[in-house]
Amino acid sequence: MTELLTADALEAALRDVGATRYHHLHPFQLRLQSGACSRGEVEAWALNRYLYQACIPQKDAAILARMDDAQLRREWRQRIIDHDGEREGEGGIAKWLKLTDDLGLDREDVMSGRLALPATKFAVNAYVSFVKDRSLLEAIASSLTELFSPMVIKIRSAGMLENYDFITPETLAYFNKRPVQAKRDSDFALDYVKRYATTPELQRAAIGALEFKCSMLWAMLDALEHAYLYAKPWPDAFQTADRGQRQAAE
Numbered sequence: 001m002t003e004l005l006t007a008d009a010l011e012a013a014l015r016d017v018g019a020t021r022y023h024h025l026h027p028f029q030l031r032l033q034s035g036a037c038s039r040g041e042v043e044a045w046a047l048n049r050y051l052y053q054a055c056i057p058q059k060d061a062a063i064l065a066r067m068d069d070a071q072l073r074r075e076w077r078q079r080i081i082d083h084d085g086e087r088e089g090e091g092g093i094a095k096w097l098k099l100t101d102d103l104g105l106d107r108e109d110v111m112s113g114r115l116a117l118p119a120t121k122f123a124v125n126a127y128v129s130f131v132k133d134r135s136l137l138e139a140i141a142s143s144l145t146e147l148f149s150p151m152v153i154k155i156r157s158a159g160m161l162e163n164y165d166f167i168t169p170e171t172l173a174y175f176n177k178r179p180v181q182a183k184r185d186s187d188f189a190l191d192y193v194k195r196y197a198t199t200p201e202l203q204r205a206a207i208g209a210l211e212f213k214c215s216m217l218w219a220m221l222d223a224l225e226h227a228y229l230y231a232k233p234w235p236d237a238f239q240t241a242d243r244g245q246r247q248a249a250e
């Protein structure tokens with residue numbers, strides 16, 4: 001790509017990254033939504049993904065700190081509020097803990113991150129480092145996976161509710177608000193990227209940032225799939241109670 005794309009063509013290129021690389025295509029995601037995961041795998045998914053949830057306000061604070069424009073900061077700070085809440089017990093992270101509570105996971109185990117897979121930790125750290133090290137445009141573009149999250153959340157939530165008797169609407173309450181928040185946030189970020197990616201180089205950088213983010217989400221599911229289905233978890237990571245039964249049945 002050496003030519004400058006129109007704003008619409010840039011949007012189409014960004015959407016194509018999602019269509020071909022977003023985690024809605026990942027085998028673990030497909031198994032999760034179809035009911036094929038064991039309960040232990042669902043627990044491992046929720047425990048590992050907590051680290052992603054917990055890093056989101058940190059990465060948004062890092063982005064906020066780099067913004068010179070007060071109007072931009074006013075827009076962006078809502079993301080931190082959505083995840084942290086205005087007070088204890090509110091916000092997205094608290095709702096994620098409701099999910100892990102309902103799955104019977106110990107809060108200390110979840111929040112400390114000590115039972116997460118090594119690859120989850122590397123992936124999450126890579127995301128936070130990316131938004132600190134790269135340009136503001138790339139940092140903002142890396143959030144554009146949210147263009148695609150309403151679609152994956154809808155399919156995943158419906159599939160989990162239908163296929164796992166231990167999942168209730170209350171367990172998945174985290175996801176109720178996300179599609180609306182994600183649309184608001186990704187509309188804003190997409191508008192920013194279309195407005196400020198004004199050279200072929202900047203457009204390539206924005207597309208590359210979205211590819212990076214998709215690869216990071218993909219890597220987290222690769223790690224789960226490998227550890228809990230094909231191989232075995234890292235010795236210090238979460239061990240599922242049903243793994244032995246599964247192997248005996250094979």
Ligand SMILES: O=C(O)c1cc(C(=O)O)c2c(n1)C(=O)C(=O)c1cc(C(=O)O)[nH]c1-2
Pocket residue numbers: 056092142143144145146148149152153178217
């Ligand atoms: O359930 C999902 O599949 C999913 C995906 C993503 C995403 O695409 O990064 C986010 C979320 N959920 C989410 O809940 C969330 O708060 C969020 C924030 C961000 C971001 O990069 O700023 N992505 C996502």
